[in-house]
Amino acid sequence: MAKPIVKLTNINKHFGPIDVLHDISLEVNAGEVLCLLGDNGAGKSTVIKTLAGVFKPSSGTIEMDGEIVEFTGPRDAANRGIATVHQFGGTFPLMSIGRSFFVGVEPTRKFGPFNIFDRKTANEIAVRAVREFGITRIDDGDRLVGGLSGGERQALAIARAVHLGARVLILDEPTAALGVKEAAHVLRIVLQARQRGLAVIFITHNVVHALTVGDHFAVLIRGAKAADFKKGEKSREEITDLMAGGEAMAELEAEIKSYSAGQTPQAN
Template identity: 40%
Template sequence: MSVQTRLPSQEPVLDVRSVYKRFGGVEALKGVSMSLYPGEVVALAGDNGAGKSTLIKTISGVHGPDGGEIRFGGEVVNFATPEAARAHGIETIYQDLALADNLSIGANIFLGREPMKRVFGFIPVLDRPAMAKAAKETMARLDFHVNRLDAPVGRFSGGQRQAVAIGRAIYWNARVLIMDEPTAALGVPEQRKVVSLIQNLKAQGRAIIFISHNLQDIFAVADRIVVLRRGSLAGERKIADTNPDEIVKLMVGG
């Protein structure tokens, strides 16, 4: 569901209201507000130091806000840890992806949450068939295909590794995905694959915060752009109503 077709009565899945964050004498966020609806991609744009990373870390439980509030599913939340945010359905995919290169797709999906079964009635062992089944079904939902699902993910291309990280998030029923520079350091074909994955997630009703310095990618996937500058909200635009030149001017204050 795009911003243009959103129902007027629909509530945002995520609503950030006048959030402040300070580190000593530095105000990293100065009353920033933004909303995010199901099936929508909102891009965060801004130069280095604009507050993008601080904002997503405040949303995802790495930092606690010093002022304002965050609402998730209509309720005020205060996540003490990233694990608490994930338990509510907010998954962050950082640029390093946090994948175990020596493990398969299934093992990465369940990393730290491995399913167990008992043999001889009492000996716990890894339920590898369940992990393989989950990998196959999850990757099929993303229209993702590799020759061997049991291959170590370290052998995969950059775009394929992004797909594994996204698959892990949606397997655990993420309602909001925060994607930090998902197309950085990828070639053009791989960038297109990631853009296709994001469009697939939108069609499934997932809500996505997309951080990128690449305006071409932003305009390819986002419904709205929220621009930050020096910790403040510099502007917000619908993709259909703006252009890259205007976004750059908002970023630099021109």
């Protein structure tokens, strides 16, 4: 069987005296979406920042294609095909679509002794790449990124990562700030990235979004992996309950029951 593209084994991370991650082990294969679930502060972003070379693990190993890797920084991880897309696409609102697509890797054209940024080519490639992901409303690479919707920005950032050769696509809450339609668009793009054979790590609070695209799920609670299961093994209710650590949901249910019983909620 093919080795997972990425495998984390017993990753621990502490910042000074603060323990943030405890023995996190995860793996993700090509053409698979791993959903990383967990409440605020559970450690999701810290896991993926460790995988993306932003933090060094305090202990534990990261393997790519079965070989142990130690990233010197985010650029090193990116060069090995690990791309992170953040909540708002991480793009630059005052840049054009074509320009932002090629930040750091500008296609240049020879003009006498100079290499100048080839705006036309950049625009064409960027627009084509985004349209391949089904965002056909974008047809002008000179438009500013700031004028795109949240979903379009996500699409642009994902198309960019794929175009630049990402093998592992990390999406940190890509649907958190989006309306229903925009979120559906982004979820469709996640499935397209999977179909192209990328390994996708999808971080979300939204169990419905996770269940829509996920093949494999891991739930973090206070920096430790509380559950790890495949599609179909747990219901939405079970997952929600797990994420809240059980207690918060039970409290909420009791509160809702008391409202419906006509009691006035108590401020506290």
